[in-house]
């Protein structure tokens with residue numbers, strides 16, 4: 001056939017397809033992918049962080065011809081991948097402390113520059129605790145100096161490695177081991193939150209993006225795009241954690257998808273402080289659909305629930321939808337929901 | 343080994359750590375039964391041939407299709423496609439246009455001259471088939487494929503049964519019918535026309551190892567209707583038969599057809615094409631109760647056929663019919679109202695169903711006949727050993743597709759019986775129902791609608807009404823298939839495993855690496871088509 005035919009069966013949502021041309025394949029669909037984080041790691045069954053890290057680093061390896069050095073903050077990703085003397089990493093990888101990944105990465109980047117090896121690119125990575133809380137000072141400095149590092153935060157919304165304690169990225173009402181589901185306002189408080197993608201944008205750095213493990217193509221494109229910039233870049237990936245969220249291990253991707261489709265986790269890109277693109281919601285759902293399968297939100301449902309908490313969470317989603325114009329003409333709405341289309 | 347400062351152990355890979363031991367459940371690749379396959383009366387592996395169609399491997403797609411149904415160009419035109427009614431995609435947007443792709447493949451095969459290849463060695467067994475309708479032709483094909491010598495005897499002047507003498511040419515062009523019949527003849531099947539079989543018993547005595555009765559149902563049912571001497575009353579099967587023979591009867595300018603099945607609609611549409619400017623179908627019940635298929639009713643209405651629901655014909659005279667209006671009782675049955683109306687009509691065509699001509703089994707006491715059809719067992723054998731029957735002559739739905747299915751079943755049963763065995767059905771896998779799918783991964787795309795000839799132009803001649811797909815739209819349509827219950831190589835399982843425990847092999851196959859699979863179930867959850875099952879580990 002002369003004209004290349006579009007593939008209508010699964011569009012671009014699945015990982016690959018037997019009918020796609022070689023150049024159209026995602027990194028993850030290639031049998032020869034790097035597998036930056038290889039088998040045998042000790043992450044829990046269905047760990048979103050293990051998946052997100054492989055997605056992101058494999059894409060970075062592909063974008064740079066395998067010239068990546070990764071610096072890891074302390075956290076699950078570091079602990080489950082490197083119980084001494086074993087390692088799951090198939091790329092140069094350093095670990096120093098919980099709070100200094102951005103600073104160490106800055107140092108690695110400077111050292112490479114000093115040696116004239118600017119073709120070797122540096123990635124720093126950590127959990128939400130290591131990023132929005134303890135590592136925030138070095139990270140802000142890295143942004144402010146515009147150091148040539150891509151920082152990736154794997155956000156599972158709590159300190160999981162030490163047994164699920166609340167972090168600055170823990171969502172309101174979530175039960176953690178430091179925010180029990182007791183009292184008038186059970187779970188984590190409805191505070192201002194700490195929206196690091198937006199804080200990163202405020203630094204005016206070249207590239208900021210959010211992504212989830214539910215949309216591989218989007219995630220890979222963002223990593224590859226990030227590698228086209230020099231200077232400080234920030235990628236924030238939502239990675240569900242079955243242990244900390246009290247969800248079933250097979251639901252990891254499903255939950256990431258619902259976080260985005262409910263509007264609670266807006267997926268967007270920004271360059272030099274301005275939002276350049278948002279991923280519209282395809283099939284809008286109420287926040288309940290996302291919250292219900294997670295035991296950390298169990299107290300929002302049932303006879304003893306505090307209905308105002310659910311309403312407040314829906315309001316957060318609605319605010320995101322309005323702010324980022326997440327609903328467009330193509331969005332399928334639930335039967336009983338009215339939303340103004342952006 | 344010389345180790346750097348403070349290093350005491352050799353560096354190792356985590357591959358040494360077999361996390362498969364954590365597993366409670368293991369993913370298993372399965373093939374579930376797609377609803378389309380389940381619904382096809384001819385037993386087609388619809389998903390299986392669409393799979394090849396998706397890759398534009400048309401010949402392979404056609405070969406997969408004709409494993410079950412040797413008449414795809416015909417069925418692609420006249421099948422009422424229960425497969426599409428069952429199709430899971432209908433719950434996403436619109437059912438896959440299975441029937442139009444089938445027709446495309448059938449037409450492509452005719453264009454390219456693809457032929458059947460018999461691979462089975464000759465068995466030396468001789469089988470007689472009585473009747474060359476879809477059930478007879480299908481049985482002939484499946485028996486020939488198994489190496490048997492097949493003779494068909496047909497009382498009419500040409501082969502095809504109701505496909506030639508019932509279904510009008512504007513729905514099934516005769517070149518298509520001829521092409522698919524001659525492909526079966528090319529296999530070495532003998533078709534003797536103008537050769538009515540008077541007695542099945544005598545035929546068996548001729549030395550055939552088995553006989554298959556595929557005689558259909560050709561006698562138009564009669565109803566007593568008071569009529570004047572000069573009233574012109576015909577039956578639909580004869581009208582269609584004569585038209586197919588090139589000797590259409592005189593019907594006049596205004597025609598009333600009595601009945602509510604497809605035959606009634608075909609007769610009315612044929613009357614229009616023969617010059618009647620008014621064709622009224624009189625039916626005693628309502629549109630919802632009408633046995634004719636929705637698509638055909640729509641096409642008939644488009645052509646200007648007029649429907650009179652809840653009416654019966656109570657008298658026919660020259661130039662007019664008297665109809666009585668009916669009303670539904672509380673049980674939903676039509677009851678006479680005593681209210682009459684006269685309609686102008688030059689002729690009345692009765693389309694009240696067909697009966698089987700049972701003369702061929704006359705005197706054969708061991709054969710049971712009930713409600714005018716021949717009783718058969720689950721192997722389609724009649725009460726007479728070695729005599730099988732199928733199609734319209736036995737109980738069941740009277741469609742060409744069902745007849746083709748019967749032909750296949752009879753062939754398998756006869757083949758096993760000749761070897762002194764009973765045919766054993768393969769175990770039916772679990773149905774790939776809609777809840778087994780993860781429809782997130784399918785993008786939306788409406789069905790390609792087969793272009794239709796302008797209705798006005800259509801009503802005046804016998805050229806084909808529904809036009810086919812071209813290569814590009816056919817592949818588009820095939821790719822709308824969700825591949826229910828069967829892997830279609832989307833790489834999702836390979837991509838989504840947090841433990842890299844899925845291995846991608848050559849040729850669209852995958853394997854689980856049980857050394858590392860932790861049994862999380864993400865692969866099964868994210869498989870779009872439900873081709874992975876999680877099974878409990880035994881120990």
Ligand SMILES: Cc1cc2nc3c(=O)[nH]c(=O)nc-3n(C[C@H](O)[C@H](O)[C@H](O)COP(=O)(O)OP(=O)(O)OC[C@H]3O[C@@H](n4cnc5c(N)ncnc54)[C@H](O)[C@@H]3O)c2cc1C
Pocket residue numbers: 420421422472473474475476477478495496497498501502503504505508509510537538539540556557558559560579582604605608699702732733734735739740741742743744745
């Ligand atoms: C007007 C009309 C329209 C239809 N439209 C459709 C449609 O769109 N789609 C669909 O699926 N089905 C349709 N049908 C139904 C379909 O045609 C029949 O169900 C199907 O043809 C039955 O196949 P068969 O092989 O059992 O019998 P038939 O097709 O009836 O063939 C039986 C053959 O046996 C021959 N025969 C009978 N007795 C003897 C004998 N003693 N010796 C030798 N030969 C003999 C007959 O001459 C005939 O050729 C339609 C039927 C009619 C009447």
Ligand SMILES: Cc1ncc(C[n+]2csc(CCOP(=O)(O)OP(=O)(O)O)c2C)c(N)n1
Pocket residue numbers: 049074075076077097098099126127128129130131156158159160161162167
């Ligand atoms: C200075 C310091 N304080 C505390 C710890 C203990 N500690 C190790 S990992 C971790 C939590 C990590 O949470 P997060 O960064 O969100 O990563 P996750 O494990 O959730 O992926 C903590 C508190 C430490 N290693 N160093």
Ligand code: SF4
Pocket residue numbers: 042043044045046047048049050076077080156160161240241242243244
């Ligand atoms: S606790 Fe959560 S983040 Fe840590 S390994 Fe388990 S699933 Fe992954």
Ligand code: SF4
Pocket residue numbers: 376377378379388389392428429430431438440822823824825826
């Ligand atoms: S989507 Fe495909 S496999 Fe599923 S029922 Fe329809 S045609 Fe069959």
Ligand code: SF4
Pocket residue numbers: 046368369838839840841842843844854858859860861862863864865866
């Ligand atoms: S996703 Fe991987 S670990 Fe999970 S069940 Fe499937 S193969 Fe096993």
Ligand code: SF4
Pocket residue numbers: 371828829830831832833834835836852865868869870871872873874
């Ligand atoms: S996920 Fe895709 S590749 Fe894996 S079994 Fe299902 S259809 Fe096949």
Ligand SMILES: [Mg+2]
Pocket residue numbers: 127128129154155156157158159160
């Ligand atoms: Mg965390």
